[in-house]
Amino acid sequence: MDSDSHQNLHLRQNQVEDLSPRVKKPPQTQKISVPFFYAASDDGTEENLLILLHGLGDTHIPFSKLGRQLKLPQTAVLAIRAPDQVPFLYEESYAWFTSFDDLGELIERPNPTPALQLMERTIRHLSDDCAWPLNRIHLFGFAQGGSVAAELGIKMCRETLGSIVTVSGPLLSYPTPSTLSLTPVLVAYRPSAVPSSALAAFKKGYNRVVEHRMAADGGMPASKPEWEPIMRFWSEVLARRRMEGLYEVMSGMASV
Numbered sequence: 001m002d003s004d005s006h007q008n009l010h011l012r013q014n015q016v017e018d019l020s021p022r023v024k025k026p027p028q029t030q031k032i033s034v035p036f037f038y039a040a041s042d043d044g045t046e047e048n049l050l051i052l053l054h055g056l057g058d059t060h061i062p063f064s065k066l067g068r069q070l071k072l073p074q075t076a077v078l079a080i081r082a083p084d085q086v087p088f089l090y091e092e093s094y095a096w097f098t099s100f101d102d103l104g105e106l107i108e109r110p111n112p113t114p115a116l117q118l119m120e121r122t123i124r125h126l127s128d129d130c131a132w133p134l135n136r137i138h139l140f141g142f143a144q145g146g147s148v149a150a151e152l153g154i155k156m157c158r159e160t161l162g163s164i165v166t167v168s169g170p171l172l173s174y175p176t177p178s179t180l181s182l183t184p185v186l187v188a189y190r191p192s193a194v195p196s197s198a199l200a201a202f203k204k205g206y207n208r209v210v211e212h213r214m215a216a217d218g219g220m221p222a223s224k225p226e227w228e229p230i231m232r233f234w235s236e237v238l239a240r241r242r243m244e245g246l247y248e249v250m251s252g253m254a255s256v
Contacts, residue, residue, distance in 0.1 A: 022046065022241065024130050027078060031125040033118065037064035037079045047074040047241045048162060049126065050138050053145030054079070055169075055219075057086055057093045063142075072234060074241055075138075078126075082145070083118060096148045112172055115148045116155050123156070136239055138162040142220055143169050143193070150185065154205045157181040163237040165230055167220060170198040175205030186233045188212040188221065 024046045026038050037060055040046060050072060052063040060081035067077030082094040088104055096115040101107055126132040139161065141149035146169015153164050154175045161183040168189055185206045187199060191213070202209045212229040214221065221227045 020047075020131050020133055020136070024049075024076065024132055027122075027126060027130055031129065032080070032122050034083050035081045036060060037067075037077075039064070039068055039077045041074055041076050042071060043074060045074045045241050046076045047239045048072070048136050048138060049076050049078060049132050050140060051122075051149075052077065052079040053096070053139065053141035053149055054082065054094075055141075055143030055145050056095050056099055057089075059092050059094055072238060075238060080119075080122065083115070096144050099144070110172065112148055112151050116152055119148060119152050120155065123152075123161075135160050135162050138164070138234075138237065140165045140167075141169050142167045145169060147172050150187075150202070153181050153183045153185065156183075157205070162239070163233070165233065168193040170194050171201045171205065174201050180207040181205055182207050184208045184210070184233075184237055186210040186212055186230060188214060188226075188230060190214050190218060191216050 022045050023040070026040070027036065029036075050067060050070070052060070052067050054060055054063045060079040064077070064079035067079055070077075082096040084095045084098065086093040086095050087100060097110050097112045099107055099110055123134070123137060126137060127134055139149040139152070141147070141164075146166030148169075149164050150166045150169060150171050151173065153161060154171070154173070157179055160181070164183055164185045166185070166187055170189075183206065185202060185208065187194075187202055187209060189199070189212070199209070199211060210229075210233055214226050221230065
């Protein structure tokens with residue numbers, strides 16, 4: 001980070017109560033109906049869980065590598081593979097919901113319901129069987145995976161997850177909930193993939209929306225300036241377990 005970034009960071013003593021076990025049970029293959037990769041936190045304390053959802057035509061394997069490379073403190077990683085094989089392709093290529101018609105044309109208004117049901121069952125398993133509090137579960141999705149993450153937050157609007165980061169993944173619906181979701185959301189987008197008009201839908205469904213406009217063309221964040229707002233957002237929303245001598249970095253607060 002540059003010197004200006006440092007001015008918006010300060011240290012505060014951790015305030016998180018240790019109500020859940022420090023080490024969580026790993027997810028069970030018989031409870032999640034698709035392949036996945038799980039890695040416990042490198043530092044031995046599992047206060048947060050980051051669930052990564054890949055985009056159309058990919059698998060969970062690259063995102064499992066990304067999750068480990070991020071090395072977020074006190075954060076376990078769960079990368080999930082989408083359920084549907086993309087038709088007409090021989091390589092490993094998956095979609096979160098039916099995306100093409102019988103002629104191979106992209107469906108303009110896809111139905112994400114099966115993917116949302118899969119993800120909600122997964123969240124319930126993580127909460128009920130693995131002792132993850134809902135507000136310690138964070139979602140990161142790219143493109144179609146980002147749309148699934150964003151739609152899931154709307155579907156679960158009466159409950160608060162830790163956070164959602166969607167990269168080039170717009171909402172597929174125009175939400176009209178009676179209650180705004182309190183799950184904080186960061187919407188990272190490229191104008192070529194997500195028009196600015198699509199951002200209005202997020203504000204109809206979420207109470208707190210952080211916008212991060214990236215370069216016009218590209219896919220995943222590809223540079224330090226493109227990753228930095230995401231890392232800053234995580235520094236605000238990831239919890240830290242109280243330990244003797246432990247301090248956490250918080251952003252958006254008074255300068256040091």
